[in-house]
Amino acid sequence: MNNRKVEVNERVAEGMKSSVRVILHVDLNSFFASVEQSLHPAWKGKPLAVAKDPSSPKSVIVTCSYEARARGIYTTMLVGEARKKARDLIVVRSRHDIYRSVSRQFFDVLRSFTPLVEPVSIDEAYVDITEIGGLHEAVLIAERMQQALLDTLDLPCSIGIAPNRFLAKTASDLKKPLGITILRKRDVESVLWPWPVIEMYGVGKSTERKLRALGIETIGQLATFDERVLVASLGRVGAKLHARANGNDSNVVDPEAAEDRKSVGSSTTSWSPIDDRMRLLQTLERLVENVSKRLRTLGRVGYTVTVQIRYADRTQTTKSETLAQPIGDRDTLYERSVALFDESWTTEPVRLLGVTVSELVLKEEAVEQLTFSTYERYAKEEEAKRKRAQRRALKEEGS
DNA sequence: TCTGGGGTCCTAGGACCC
DNA sequence: TCTGGGGTCCTAGGACCC
Numbered sequence: 001m002n003n004r005k006v007e008v009n010e011r012v013a014e015g016m017k018s019s020v021r022v023i024l025h026v027d028l029n030s031f032f033a034s035v036e037q038s039l040h041p042a043w044k045g046k047p048l049a050v051a052k053d054p055s056s057p058k059s060v061i062v063t064c065s066y067e068a069r070a071r072g073i074y075t076t077m078l079v080g081e082a083r084k085k086a087r088d089l090i091v092v093r094s095r096h097d098i099y100r101s102v103s104r105q106f107f108d109v110l111r112s113f114t115p116l117v118e119p120v121s122i123d124e125a126y127v128d129i130t131e132i133g134g135l136h137e138a139v140l141i142a143e144r145m146q147q148a149l150l151d152t153l154d155l156p157c158s159i160g161i162a163p164n165r166f167l168a169k170t171a172s173d174l175k176k177p178l179g180i181t182i183l184r185k186r187d188v189e190s191v192l193w194p195w196p197v198i199e200m201y202g203v204g205k206s207t208e209r210k211l212r213a214l215g216i217e218t219i220g221q222l223a224t225f226d227e228r229v230l231v232a233s234l235g236r237v238g239a240k241l242h243a244r245a246n247g248n249d250s251n252v253v254d255p256e257a258a259e260d261r262k263s264v265g266s267s268t269t270s271w272s273p274i275d276d277r278m279r280l281l282q283t284l285e286r287l288v289e290n291v292s293k294r295l296r297t298l299g300r301v302g303y304t305v306t307v308q309i310r311y312a313d314r315t316q317t318t319k320s321e322t323l324a325q326p327i328g329d330r331d332t333l334y335e336r337s338v339a340l341f342d343e344s345w346t347t348e349p350v351r352l353l354g355v356t357v358s359e360l361v362l363k364e365e366a367v368e369q370l371t372f373s374t375y376e377r378y379a380k381e382e383e384a385k386r387k388r389a390q391r392r393a394l395k396e397e398g399s
Numbered sequence: 400t401c402t403g404g405g406g407t408c409c410t411a412g413g414a415c416c417c
Numbered sequence: 418t419c420t421g422g423g424g425t426c427c428t429a430g431g432a433c434c435c
Contacts, residue, residue: 031435052403060403063435075435076402096405121406121435204433236409237432267404304427314401322427354404406434414427 022135023253024127024142025160025168026110028149029177031123032063035102036092038154047071047089051079054091058271062094066177102153109148113141119258124172126165128253142180166249169201188247193220202241210234219245260360261298265306266290267354273312275349281338287355288337292330295357301328301366303359307340310352319344322359326366333357 028034032050037043047068053059057080064073064082071086082089103122110117116128133141142159149155158179160171170192171183183191192200198208200219210233216222222230223245230238243249266287274280284307295301305327306320319340327333337355 058402062403074400076400078402123435202433206432262407263405265405269403306428316430318429320428352403356406404435407432409432410430412428414425416425417423 020163021128021130021252022133022138023162023165023168024129024138024145025162025165025172026125026127026145026149027158027160027172027176028106028123029156029158030063030065030069031103031155032094032099033065033068034155035099037065039098043090047073047086049073049079049082049089049091050094051091052094054079054093057081057083061091102155105153106149106155109152110145112148113145116253116255118253118255126168126253139180139182146178146180164247164249165251165253166201166244167247185247188223189220192245192247193218193223195219197222200241200244202237202244207234207237207241261300262360263302263356263358264291264294264298264300264360265354265356266294267308267352269310269352270350273349273351275347277345280341280345280350280353283353284337284341284355285334287353288334289330291355291357292328292333295328295360298360299363300360301326301363302357302361304357305333305336305340306354306356306358307337307344308352308354308356309341309344309350311346312349312351314351316352317344326359326361328357328363 033048036050037048043065045067047065047070049061049064049068051059051061057078059079061073061075061077061079061082063075068082068086068089071089073082073086073089079091083091099122103119106123107117107119107125110125110127114127114129114132116131118126120126127145129138129141138161142161146157146159149157156177158172158176158181160168160173160181160183162168162171162183163185167183167185167188171181172179174181174183196217197203197211197219198205200222203211211217211222214225214229214233216225222241225242227239227242230242232238234241268283268287270283274283303326304320304322306318308316308318310316321336321340323336327336333355341353
């Protein structure tokens with residue numbers, strides 16, 4: 001009996017009992033640097049780094065080409081350090097507007113294969129190809145996708161093929177640049193289990209520490225550990241990591257997920273901490289303008305404003321406020337941000353200042369709500385606010 | 400190697416309502 | 418009138434990712 005037939009039968013059987021899917025994770029290789037190289041072909045094959053301010057040695061590198069990596073350059077390295085390490089390094093100013101627009105084209109290329117595309121960040125997406133081919137055509141589809149991205153956008157990518165998001169994501173990391181890697185459920189034990197837990201997507205330094213306290217060092221140990229103990233120690237994260245270590249991930253590819261942005265923010269770090277209120281407010285104003293502009297482009301407004309302050313000693317605080325009506329315009333946003341800033345600033349020198357607007361809604365919907373149910377909501381919120389203020393006053397009186 | 404800016408999701412406590 | 422349980426919203430902070 002021919003193999004293909006067996007495979008197809010297997011697939012049908014699998015599909016009937018557990019709705020097995022075929023998921024791709026597509027990851028653009030050193031995205032910003034690749035965009036710059038495609039716009040300046042003379043830079044191809046050369047060590048190239050992208051930084052916010054190439055003229056400042058203290059600016060940090062955001063991305064760099066593989067040629068730069070080969071010379072020991074890495075993301076977050078200071079421009080000054082990098083130039084010392086590679087004398088012939090080309091450092092270019094980052095141009096986020098261009099990257100965002102190329103990113104949209106990237107997703108469009110993926111959508112020309114299937115609508116089941118979920119963008120997850122500026123340079124990566126999940127694609128569910130179950131309906132357009134399934135497992136036995138997956139490699140072919142991945143190859144065509146990779147070629148299409150090279151042909152139309154001149155961008156290299158790595159693709160992971162797997163039955164779920166987590167494994168697809170892990171697979172795309174295995175071969176860079178321009179890799180195509182399949183990771184089956186049955187490969188989990190031999191491939192993933194020997195790795196130290198820190199290599200796993202979703203495990204950072206803090207979780208690594210907690211896992212080590214439980215005697216867990218490898219993904220295999222995590223997979224076979226008592227899940228109840230993990231949950232007791234790590235909460236929901238424990239259950240999620242335990243599932244992943246066993247190669248399981250039930251999250252589906254949801255094209256709508258990226259549609260509703262959760263927040264828009266802007267922050268800036270100054271090399272020498274600032275303690276002058278006027279200068280801090282000027283910075284705040286710049287941040288507010290940036291956020292407001294981007295909200296306008298997205299056609300969104302938000303209910304919650306958050307101001308973030310990081311002091312010279314790296315301690316950090318956030319102060320946020322949820323409003324009765326969503327805002328987005330520069331003036332109101334600035335006014336609320338200043339109020340939040342003044343409430344939380346200790347007058348200590350500030351290293352980082354940030355403004356974020358969240359609980360976003362479409363502007364039209366916000367207007368609709370206003371004519372509809374918002375009056376009610378507004379009245380309720382105001383009432384709650386008054387009560388809160390009253391209580392506060394009472395408490396202060398008492399003390 | 401302690402250095403950025405953009406995000407998402409989770410948790411926990413307090414307030415409030417039913 | 419007192420007491421309790423359950424659910425939701427708000428806020429602050431933590432962890433993680435690219």
